[in-house]
Amino acid sequence: MKNLTKRQTEIFNYIKDEIENNGYPPTRSEISKTFGFKSPNAAEDHLKALKKKGVLDLAAGTSRGITLSNQSSGIPVVGLVSAGGPILAEENIEKTIPNNPGILSHGVDFYLKVKGDSMVEVGIFENDLIAINKNIPVKTGSIVVARINDEVTVKTLTKITDSLVILRPENSSYSDIEVNPKKDNLVFEGTCVGLLRDFS
Amino acid sequence: MKNLTKRQTEIFNYIKDEIENNGYPPTRSEISKTFGFKSPNAAEDHLKALKKKGVLDLAAGTSRGITLSNQSSGIPVVGLVSAGGPILAEENIEKTIPNNPGILSHGVDFYLKVKGDSMVEVGIFENDLIAINKNIPVKTGSIVVARINDEVTVKTLTKITDSLVILRPENSSYSDIEVNPKKDNLVFEGTCVGLLRDFS
DNA sequence: ATAAATACTGTATATAATTACAGTTATGAA
DNA sequence: TTCATAACTGTAATTATATACAGTATTTAT
Numbered sequence: 311m312k313n314l315t316k317r318q319t320e321i322f323n324y325i326k327d328e329i330e331n332n333g334y335p336p337t338r339s340e341i342s343k344t345f346g347f348k349s350p351n352a353a354e355d356h357l358k359a360l361k362k363k364g365v366l367d368l369a370a371g372t373s374r375g376i377t378l379s380n381q382s383s384g385i386p387v388v389g390l391v392s393a394g395g396p397i398l399a400e401e402n403i404e405k406t407i408p409n410n411p412g413i414l415s416h417g418v419d420f421y422l423k424v425k426g427d428s429m430v431e432v433g434i435f436e437n438d439l440i441a442i443n444k445n446i447p448v449k450t451g452s453i454v455v456a457r458i459n460d461e462v463t464v465k466t467l468t469k470i471t472d473s474l475v476i477l478r479p480e481n482s483s484y485s486d487i488e489v490n491p492k493k494d495n496l497v498f499e500g501t502c503v504g505l506l507r508d509f510s
Numbered sequence: 511m512k513n514l515t516k517r518q519t520e521i522f523n524y525i526k527d528e529i530e531n532n533g534y535p536p537t538r539s540e541i542s543k544t545f546g547f548k549s550p551n552a553a554e555d556h557l558k559a560l561k562k563k564g565v566l567d568l569a570a571g572t573s574r575g576i577t578l579s580n581q582s583s584g585i586p587v588v589g590l591v592s593a594g595g596p597i598l599a600e601e602n603i604e605k606t607i608p609n610n611p612g613i614l615s616h617g618v619d620f621y622l623k624v625k626g627d628s629m630v631e632v633g634i635f636e637n638d639l640i641a642i643n644k645n646i647p648v649k650t651g652s653i654v655v656a657r658i659n660d661e662v663t664v665k666t667l668t669k670i671t672d673s674l675v676i677l678r679p680e681n682s683s684y685s686d687i688e689v690n691p692k693k694d695n696l697v698f699e700g701t702c703v704g705l706l707r708d709f710s
Numbered sequence: 711a712t713a714a715a716t717a718c719t720g721t722a723t724a725t726a727a728t729t730a731c732a733g734t735t736a737t738g739a740a
Numbered sequence: 741t742t743c744a745t746a747a748c749t750g751t752a753a754t755t756a757t758a759t760a761c762a763g764t765a766t767t768t769a770t
Binding site: 337338373 | 756757758759760761
């Protein structure tokens with residue numbers, strides 16, 4: 311999201327929620343009422359700012375003519391990232407796919423396209439898209455996306471202590487990965503909350 | 511869909527498409543313009559009829575306050591159906607989940623909740639939801655939903671002739687199922703076009 | 711230090727939109 | 741036959757909505 315202010319983020323999220331829950335976008339008055347603005351022009355100004363920042367589009371002269379821009383409505387799909395830097399950096403985003411609330415029980419921050427066969431025994435195959443939530447605290451038993459010294463991998467977390475983390479491939483041909491977080495740079499990028507496979 | 515007339519179906523589909531493509535529902539005028547009505551009241555009458563038939567809801571006094579009813583907006587999830595009768599019969603529908611255009615490359619008519627482990631080797635596990643399209647012609651190599659003498663099963667179609675159909679479980683513990691469509695009652699309910707798994 | 715952006719209030723107006731009422735014509739069911 | 745439903749035309753009125761203009765105060769970049 312392109313440097314939205316705190317207030318703009320609030321407004322944007324409200325609009326997003328309204329569309330999701332009501333099925334249609336709010337009016338200027340409805341926005342104003344929700345946030346306690348005494349003038350509909352306050353909402354108008356915010357909409358213009360959000361449009362300027364590219365997160366939504368406005369259809370002129372059209373009631374409720376607010377739409378989320380592609381940039382803000384889709385969920386990014388990242389390929390398997392090899393090099394360092396943030397996993398959601400623009401150069402890693404292969405495409406975006408529409409948000410689909412209600413399908414999975416947890417929110418999805420991004421999808422990761424699976425490479426390799428290290429998780430076949432839990433039914434995660436090459437080219438599957440796994441849905442990742444960045445904010446769920448990782449816990450043993452979860453399938454996690456981990457970055458070890460700039461290499462990103464998907465494994466089951468089986469042990470986590472200060473000095474030892476064990477990541478288990480779900481494929482009997484592979485061995486557990488043991489990491490000492492004090493020596494190696496270990497970052498959990500998120501927890502797998504779902505899986506999507508397209509038979510095309 | 512509850513006995514919509516041809517015209518009502520056209521109107522309903524137009525509204526559905528508008529919501530999907532524009533992000534917000536049409537007004538009475540827009541409907542009228544699209545269908546060549548000379549009075550916005552023609553659209554109003556249609557909306558009332560569609561509301562009466564339960565396929566959409568109208569918010570009074572609200573511009574573009576048209577929403578698809580649950581009944582018409584969700585995609586049904588059916589459990590594994592044992593007895594005869596149509597697979598999409600109401601008693602088989604466990605729940606509906608929101609339509610999610612753009613995620614899968616084919617349309618989805620319903621989701622089937624997988625029972626058993628007969629397809630684990632292609633990554634289809636118990637309780638996965640497989641997305642089914644009813645209209646794609648079945649062909650060898652596809653994963654199909656077949657009904658053999660009122661028993662519903664998910665298998666890979668490996669051979670199809672007038673007198674022999676082979677359905678292969680993707681699990682080496684099971685054997686191929688050979689069916690003679692002349693002797694047994696064999697119906698293909700659809701082709702698997704995707705898979706959804708929720709890690710909850 | 712100054713300009714630009716942010717976050718509003720307040721007023722006003724054109725127009726977008728809903729929706730009621732009064733009809734017409736055709737069709738199929740009771 | 742007669743009544744309900746479907747599928748419209750035509751008119752009109754209320755209200756919902758977008759949106760411009762003129763301000764004020766605060767914060768943030770240059």
